[in-house]
Amino acid sequence: MDLYEHINGFFNPKSVAVIGASSKPGKIGYAVLDNLRRYHGKVFPINPRKDEILGLKSYPSIEDVPETIDMAVIVIRSEDVPQTIEKCAKKGVKNIVIISGGFKEIGGKYRNIEEEIAEMARKYNIRIVGPNCIGVFDPRTGLDTFFQPRHRMLRPGPGNVAFLSQSGTYGIILLEWAAMDHLGVSKFVSYGNKVDVDEADLLLYLLEEPNTEVIGIYMEGLKDGKKFYDAAKKVSKVKPVVILRGGWSEQARMAVMSHTGFLGGSGRIYWGAFKQAGLYIAKNLEDLYDMVKALAKQTFARGNRVAMVSNGAGPMVQAIDAMVLEGLELAKLSEETIKRFKEELSPFTVVNNPVDVTGSATTEDYKIVIDSLIDDPNVDMIFVFFVHSDSPLTPDIVDVLGELSKKAKELNKPILIGAAGGPYTLKLNEKAEKLGIPTYPIPERLVSAAKALYLEGIKKGT
Amino acid sequence: MDLYEHINGFFNPKSVAVIGASSKPGKIGYAVLDNLRRYHGKVFPINPRKDEILGLKSYPSIEDVPETIDMAVIVIRSEDVPQTIEKCAKKGVKNIVIISGGFKEIGGKYRNIEEEIAEMARKYNIRIVGPNCIGVFDPRTGLDTFFQPRHRMLRPGPGNVAFLSQSGTYGIILLEWAAMDHLGVSKFVSYGNKVDVDEADLLLYLLEEPNTEVIGIYMEGLKDGKKFYDAAKKVSKVKPVVILRGGWSEQARMAVMSHTGFLGGSGRIYWGAFKQAGLYIAKNLEDLYDMVKALAKQTFARGNRVAMVSNGAGPMVQAIDAMVLEGLELAKLSEETIKRFKEELSPFTVVNNPVDVTGSATTEDYKIVIDSLIDDPNVDMIFVFFVHSDSPLTPDIVDVLGELSKKAKELNKPILIGAAGGPYTLKLNEKAEKLGIPTYPIPERLVSAAKALYLEGIKKGT
Numbered sequence: 001m002d003l004y005e006h007i008n009g010f011f012n013p014k015s016v017a018v019i020g021a022s023s024k025p026g027k028i029g030y031a032v033l034d035n036l037r038r039y040h041g042k043v044f045p046i047n048p049r050k051d052e053i054l055g056l057k058s059y060p061s062i063e064d065v066p067e068t069i070d071m072a073v074i075v076i077r078s079e080d081v082p083q084t085i086e087k088c089a090k091k092g093v094k095n096i097v098i099i100s101g102g103f104k105e106i107g108g109k110y111r112n113i114e115e116e117i118a119e120m121a122r123k124y125n126i127r128i129v130g131p132n133c134i135g136v137f138d139p140r141t142g143l144d145t146f147f148q149p150r151h152r153m154l155r156p157g158p159g160n161v162a163f164l165s166q167s168g169t170y171g172i173i174l175l176e177w178a179a180m181d182h183l184g185v186s187k188f189v190s191y192g193n194k195v196d197v198d199e200a201d202l203l204l205y206l207l208e209e210p211n212t213e214v215i216g217i218y219m220e221g222l223k224d225g226k227k228f229y230d231a232a233k234k235v236s237k238v239k240p241v242v243i244l245r246g247g248w249s250e251q252a253r254m255a256v257m258s259h260t261g262f263l264g265g266s267g268r269i270y271w272g273a274f275k276q277a278g279l280y281i282a283k284n285l286e287d288l289y290d291m292v293k294a295l296a297k298q299t300f301a302r303g304n305r306v307a308m309v310s311n312g313a314g315p316m317v318q319a320i321d322a323m324v325l326e327g328l329e330l331a332k333l334s335e336e337t338i339k340r341f342k343e344e345l346s347p348f349t350v351v352n353n354p355v356d357v358t359g360s361a362t363t364e365d366y367k368i369v370i371d372s373l374i375d376d377p378n379v380d381m382i383f384v385f386f387v388h389s390d391s392p393l394t395p396d397i398v399d400v401l402g403e404l405s406k407k408a409k410e411l412n413k414p415i416l417i418g419a420a421g422g423p424y425t426l427k428l429n430e431k432a433e434k435l436g437i438p439t440y441p442i443p444e445r446l447v448s449a450a451k452a453l454y455l456e457g458i459k460k461g462t
Numbered sequence: 463m464d465l466y467e468h469i470n471g472f473f474n475p476k477s478v479a480v481i482g483a484s485s486k487p488g489k490i491g492y493a494v495l496d497n498l499r500r501y502h503g504k505v506f507p508i509n510p511r512k513d514e515i516l517g518l519k520s521y522p523s524i525e526d527v528p529e530t531i532d533m534a535v536i537v538i539r540s541e542d543v544p545q546t547i548e549k550c551a552k553k554g555v556k557n558i559v560i561i562s563g564g565f566k567e568i569g570g571k572y573r574n575i576e577e578e579i580a581e582m583a584r585k586y587n588i589r590i591v592g593p594n595c596i597g598v599f600d601p602r603t604g605l606d607t608f609f610q611p612r613h614r615m616l617r618p619g620p621g622n623v624a625f626l627s628q629s630g631t632y633g634i635i636l637l638e639w640a641a642m643d644h645l646g647v648s649k650f651v652s653y654g655n656k657v658d659v660d661e662a663d664l665l666l667y668l669l670e671e672p673n674t675e676v677i678g679i680y681m682e683g684l685k686d687g688k689k690f691y692d693a694a695k696k697v698s699k700v701k702p703v704v705i706l707r708g709g710w711s712e713q714a715r716m717a718v719m720s721h722t723g724f725l726g727g728s729g730r731i732y733w734g735a736f737k738q739a740g741l742y743i744a745k746n747l748e749d750l751y752d753m754v755k756a757l758a759k760q761t762f763a764r765g766n767r768v769a770m771v772s773n774g775a776g777p778m779v780q781a782i783d784a785m786v787l788e789g790l791e792l793a794k795l796s797e798e799t800i801k802r803f804k805e806e807l808s809p810f811t812v813v814n815n816p817v818d819v820t821g822s823a824t825t826e827d828y829k830i831v832i833d834s835l836i837d838d839p840n841v842d843m844i845f846v847f848f849v850h851s852d853s854p855l856t857p858d859i860v861d862v863l864g865e866l867s868k869k870a871k872e873l874n875k876p877i878l879i880g881a882a883g884g885p886y887t888l889k890l891n892e893k894a895e896k897l898g899i900p901t902y903p904i905p906e907r908l909v910s911a912a913k914a915l916y917l918e919g920i921k922k923g924t
Binding site for chain 2: 028105134148152168220247251255283284285314321348356385388390394420422425
């Protein structure tokens with residue numbers, strides 16, 4: 001079995017055993033089974049003290065299951081994990097997800113358990129995700145090893161984004177943000193202490209994985225820097241990879257030790273390598289998400305010349321400040337564009353870039369401006385800011401923008417929206433997201449995401 | 463009339479005229495009247511072509527109103543504003559809000575109109591807010607000059623935060639965020655081109671204003687730097703002032719010119735002066751809001767020693783990274799605290815700072831930890847991170863934290879929450895906000911807000 005096939009086994013096993021399944025709501029072994037039982041494959045709870053859990057026949061040991069088991073999800077205490085893996089190996093299990101914590105991050109004898117497990121993975125040719133993680137999720141197959149109940153945590157639909165997260169917490173946040181923004185996911189893996197499967201394995205898998213077009217990673221430390229660098233460099237040439245690294249400070253490195261058991265290297269070394277490997281470096285989790293969203297929903301840009309429009313100019317002023325820091329430029333609008341503005345817009349419109357259509361702007365005013373900017377050869381990207389609550393503007397502006405955006409995409413001119421506020425604005429933002437136009441609450445976040453589209457254009461040789 | 467009394471007139475006039483009131487939904491003059499008519503004072507629409515608008519008797523000119531008028535809100539085109547002010551002066555109006563744009567930001571002859579207005583304000587002793595703004599809002603009196611309909615824009619309830627914003631757009635965003643977070647507002651002013659009333663006037667007013675305890679300002683440029691500096695220095699000694707400045711870059715300064723007509727100075731000069739004046743400088747609008755929220759809801763801190771706890775360690779790792787940049791330190795927990803953790807918590811808990819209670823943590827585990835940290839003399843601030851979706855954690859943790867927070871406040875130990883995700887988590891965050899504990903989606907934003915509480919403690923001489 002090659003790497004692709006073996007890793008792919010985590011997302012569509014024919015049968016899954018939940019070792020440590022519990023019948024008690026609130027227990028991790030209960031939540032995992034409850035989520036997994038919706039999976040279309042066969043699911044077997046393993047628990048020595050129960051005959052049936054959540055309507056499924058339960059077995060005392062995985063060896064007692066009278067059928068083949070492709071994958072095991074382990075939620076028992078760490079001391080018992082090695083002997084359980086032994087049993088899994090005998091049963092022919094090919095993929096294991098260890099949710100349980102209590103390993104290297106605790107130190108002492110627990111550190112040794114982890115080494116034992118790593119050795120077993122190699123010996124039996126089993127691929128292991130974890131331990132100390134929330135595992136894997138695939139919206140297409142429905143496979144879901146999380147211990148977060150569905151009424152507490154949204155799952156996104158299928159799409160083109162793969163998220164890899166050493167931290168389960170950050171994984172959950174990214175997935176819920178994606179779900180709320182109609183950003184579809186291809187594969188998700190939270191890999192925790194990564195005793196076996198690591199970022200490099202996953203990146204090489206995602207390179208081949210047909211649904212994945214954009215990859216976002218949150219990572220705390222690397223065991224094998226060279227392996228990661230080589231994989232990242234290979235993958236980023238084909239699919240954009242955005243990375244956030246936690247634990248770059250000396251002070252945090254000690255905390256990382258007791259989180260996933262890794263002693264991370266200094267920030268500077270990592271960032272240099274990330275950049276050389278062609279990765280886009282995020283400033284924080286929001287920035288990681290913001291960039292991934294832009295890359296997943298919009299086209300790359302053919303240059304760094306930005307035109308913008310707003311019915312409230314404040315955010316445009318700050319967008320320009322941010323552009324100076326990020327290396328984007330204000331486009332000099334063509335004479336034709338200026339002419340059209342002067343002919344078709346109110347005399348109070350600032351007919352320059354940035355275009356201030358003022359608080360009196362209607363949907364029609366925005367349409368004229370954006371349509372002209374799409375046609376303007378001097379413009380590479382368009383930022384559209386909205387004060388949706390201004391009374392002259394009607395909510396159909398979002399549908400209009402959805403139509404315009406299609407034309408813009410064909411010309412490789414990304415459109416990004418800046419808008420923030422309460423329920424009315426958030427609802428219109430959600431609609432825009434559904435139409436494939438990413439929205440950002442503050443201009444600095446929009447500009448950072450736009451920069452990734454510009455860099456992706458450079459990579460594409462435009 | 464002194465400054466306090468005169469500025470205070472903007473928030474509780476006995477009677478208001480809306481000059482340029484419109485009967486057409488979608489028009490700015492309609493929305494302003496529609497919002498203002500809910501105000502408890504008398505409201506008079508002024509429109510030469512209507513006898514009645516929105517159920518209120520309308521007059522052709524302000525001079526025709528058979529009663530005294532304290533304040534006028536002007537929403538007519540800029541050319542007609544000077545003669546209207548002349549009429550207001552004859553009528554004895556003391557306060558004017560000019561919503562209309564089309565002044566200095568357009569340049570040319572429109573620039574001169576503005577100078578004319580400024581001259582009239584001085585001559586007739588009228589205080590003017592605007593032009594080119596959304597005006598004023600006071601949740602206690604209900605006065606509201608916005609052209610944003612209520613079904614499109616939330617208004618916050620009464621509270622201790624004053625927001626001043628040169629940009630109407632940013633003002634709207636801040637107010638809606640505040641409304642969603644149960645952050646109460648004392649006074650709000652969007653002052654646009656500030657032909658008369660400026661930041662310094664408003665700061666000095668807010669210094670005396672009894673409900674205001676925290677002030678947040680978004681500003682693009684200053685006419686009189688010395689006046690602002692003196693006022694800011696005086697006010698910040700008594701009430702914390704957080705400031706965000708847009709348009710520090712050369713490129714943005716040109717855009718500011720055509721937004722509010724100001725040629726802003728270079729960023730470096732401003733920031734130095736802000737710092738010397740004792741202001742807290744925000745990185746962006748979210749940061750401005752984050753800091754104001756912490757200052758308004760929590761106590762100042764007596765030092766920079768932070769303890770943190772989480773059932774998912776990822777955010778704590780990044781919080782530590784951020785603390786290194788912001789000058790906060792990880793507290794060294796007392797022996798007593800460590801002892802209590804070892805006795806009362808699961809053996810898999812990382813009983814060090816940061817405290818990792820792991821995904822198995824219950825509400826009781828959190829309670830033990832936070833209660834101990836409040837008692838620990840080595841701890842000045844407490845960061846509580848949550849993965850609310852983890853199945854072992856119950857939602858009553860927020861109520862428990864609400865109780866603990868009261869005790870912590872008395873000891874001047876601020877508690878801040880880090881949690882993000884979908885509806886379930888957002889609902890619990892909202893509950894925490896209602897209980898006075900500020901919540902932040904990513905650790906970097908939490909740490910920046912916490913730093914303001916630490917600096918405020920230094921200012922208080924703790």
